[in-house]
Amino acid sequence: MDPSRTRIVIVGAGQAGARAAEALRAAGHRGSISLLGEEQHPPYERPQLSKAMLTNASEEPRFIRNSQDWAAIDIKLSTSTPTVAVDVNRRAIGLSDGREISFDRLLLATGTRPRRLRDLENCGLRVCYLRCIDDALELRRNLAPGTKVVLVGGGVIGLEVASAAIARGCDVTVLEKADRLLPQVGSPALSGYLRRLHSDRGVAICCNATIMGVTAKGIELADGKTVPTDLVVVGVGVEPAADLARQAGLAVDQGIRVGPSGMTDIDGIYAAGDVAEQWSGWHGRWMRVENWANAQNQAIATARNMVGQDVSYEVPPWFWSDQFDANIQVIGHPGGADEIVRGDVERGRFTTISLRDGEVVGAVTVNSQKDMALLRRLAASRKRVNPSDIANPAFDLKQALTS
Ligand SMILES: Cc1cc2nc3c(=O)[nH]c(=O)nc-3n(C[C@H](O)[C@H](O)[C@H](O)COP(=O)(O)OP(=O)(O)OC[C@H]3O[C@@H](n4cnc5c(N)ncnc54)[C@H](O)[C@@H]3O)c2cc1C
Numbered sequence: 001m002d003p004s005r006t007r008i009v010i011v012g013a014g015q016a017g018a019r020a021a022e023a024l025r026a027a028g029h030r031g032s033i034s035l036l037g038e039e040q041h042p043p044y045e046r047p048q049l050s051k052a053m054l055t056n057a058s059e060e061p062r063f064i065r066n067s068q069d070w071a072a073i074d075i076k077l078s079t080s081t082p083t084v085a086v087d088v089n090r091r092a093i094g095l096s097d098g099r100e101i102s103f104d105r106l107l108l109a110t111g112t113r114p115r116r117l118r119d120l121e122n123c124g125l126r127v128c129y130l131r132c133i134d135d136a137l138e139l140r141r142n143l144a145p146g147t148k149v150v151l152v153g154g155g156v157i158g159l160e161v162a163s164a165a166i167a168r169g170c171d172v173t174v175l176e177k178a179d180r181l182l183p184q185v186g187s188p189a190l191s192g193y194l195r196r197l198h199s200d201r202g203v204a205i206c207c208n209a210t211i212m213g214v215t216a217k218g219i220e221l222a223d224g225k226t227v228p229t230d231l232v233v234v235g236v237g238v239e240p241a242a243d244l245a246r247q248a249g250l251a252v253d254q255g256i257r258v259g260p261s262g263m264t265d266i267d268g269i270y271a272a273g274d275v276a277e278q279w280s281g282w283h284g285r286w287m288r289v290e291n292w293a294n295a296q297n298q299a300i301a302t303a304r305n306m307v308g309q310d311v312s313y314e315v316p317p318w319f320w321s322d323q324f325d326a327n328i329q330v331i332g333h334p335g336g337a338d339e340i341v342r343g344d345v346e347r348g349r350f351t352t353i354s355l356r357d358g359e360v361v362g363a364v365t366v367n368s369q370k371d372m373a374l375l376r377r378l379a380a381s382r383k384r385v386n387p388s389d390i391a392n393p394a395f396d397l398k399q400a401l402t403s
Pocket of ligand 1: 011013015039045046048082083109110111130131157241272273274275289293318321
């Protein structure tokens with residue numbers, strides 16, 4: 001087919017969809033590109049929602065491009081336009097308003113949705129989730145000084161909101177059902193550090209917390225405590241928005257399964273970003289990766305494959321989080337009893353490194369960005385290192401890369 005007539009449709013105008021659309025044009029694609037999103041806003045990046053937009057009452061949301069700039073690169077952006085069906089045989093998608101759009105290639109970049117706690121929603125409490133601009137604006141309106149805010153979930157979202165709520169003068173409690181904060185990361189050093197960081201700033205932390213019910217006095221826990229509550233923010237993980245893919249008969253497990261090029265099991269249909277599940281040679285298993293870097297880079301690699309380039313995408317997962325004045329960065333899967341800790345945990349500047357057979361399989365840095373830059377390269381290189389070198393505080397990590 002004449003490439004200038006190849007019609008590409010992207011469902012999901014989040015970060016991955018937007019970056020893929022830009023990358024298609026950058027790769028020289030001359031056919032039509034339709035970018036379809038169900039939100040009313042043009043595409044934006046989500047990290048701002050739990051950081052500047054909450055802490056600063058006048059912070060305006062930032063968009064990847066405004067609506068006119070999408071037209072300038074000949075991308076037809078349609079907001080408030082949910083896609084409701086994918087017909088793989090007729091190569092067409094159906095929109096909620098009854099229209100159909102035909103495609104030659106389709107990218108599903110539908111992301112994730114917050115896991116909801118219906119029982120709490122039905123107890124008469126004000127319950128918020130944080131996924132989109134409208135959620136952030138609503139939450140911000142409610143973070144008034146003295147408001148009793150309870151975060152259900154001591155993961156990244158819960159802890160970032162806790163930090164913002166303290167900055168806004170709220171009275172904050174974090175309920176985490178595991179025995180430590182950020183259990184998903186699995187680093188005992190990081191969990192211990194976060195507990196101190198948040199407690200020192202006035203956050204009440206309850207680990208091993210099981211919610212039994214809600215009374216007029218607040219949320220009742222299994223240990224008999226009652227936590228007074230004006231506002232509940234739930235951050236207990238997300239689920240892939242994979243219903244369209246399932247209905248269309250694509251292979252879906254923990255997300256939409258894609259091969260190394262980003263293509264699903266049906267020719268010409270691709271997936272990228274939070275919704276895609278890809279084999280990780282680095283981890284040796286299928287993985288759905290939920291972070292900013294993956295939404296950007298996997299989407300760009302997939303877009304290039306969609307127009308005939310041959311690009312493979314495989315890097316260790318990496319994300320960051322900002323809480324109070326701490327910058328936390330994580331790659332791979334750190335943790336376990338064997339993590340090597342370098343630096344000063346008490347003073348909030350340290351690095352932890354987890355090795356398997358001498359390879360870096362996970363690392364955490366707190367206020368140590370330079371270490372993370374080195375460790376990302378070291379992990380990606382799959383070089384073997386000597387554990388006793390890494391454990392030696394005088395050893396320069398740069399040497400591990402160059403030796
Ligand atoms: C509050 C918050 C803070 C974060 N902070 C960080 C951070 O500090 N560092 C980090 O690394 N990562 C962070 N992340 C994660 C990062 O933002 C996500 O990994 C990234 O947004 C994933 O991009 P995506 O495009 O795959 O999915 P999404 O951003 O979820 O976008 C998918 C889009 O598709 C739309 N959609 C879904 N179904 C349909 C349909 N049927 N029709 C049309 N449109 C549809 C959705 O409405 C959505 O707009 C944060 C996430 C959140 C929510």
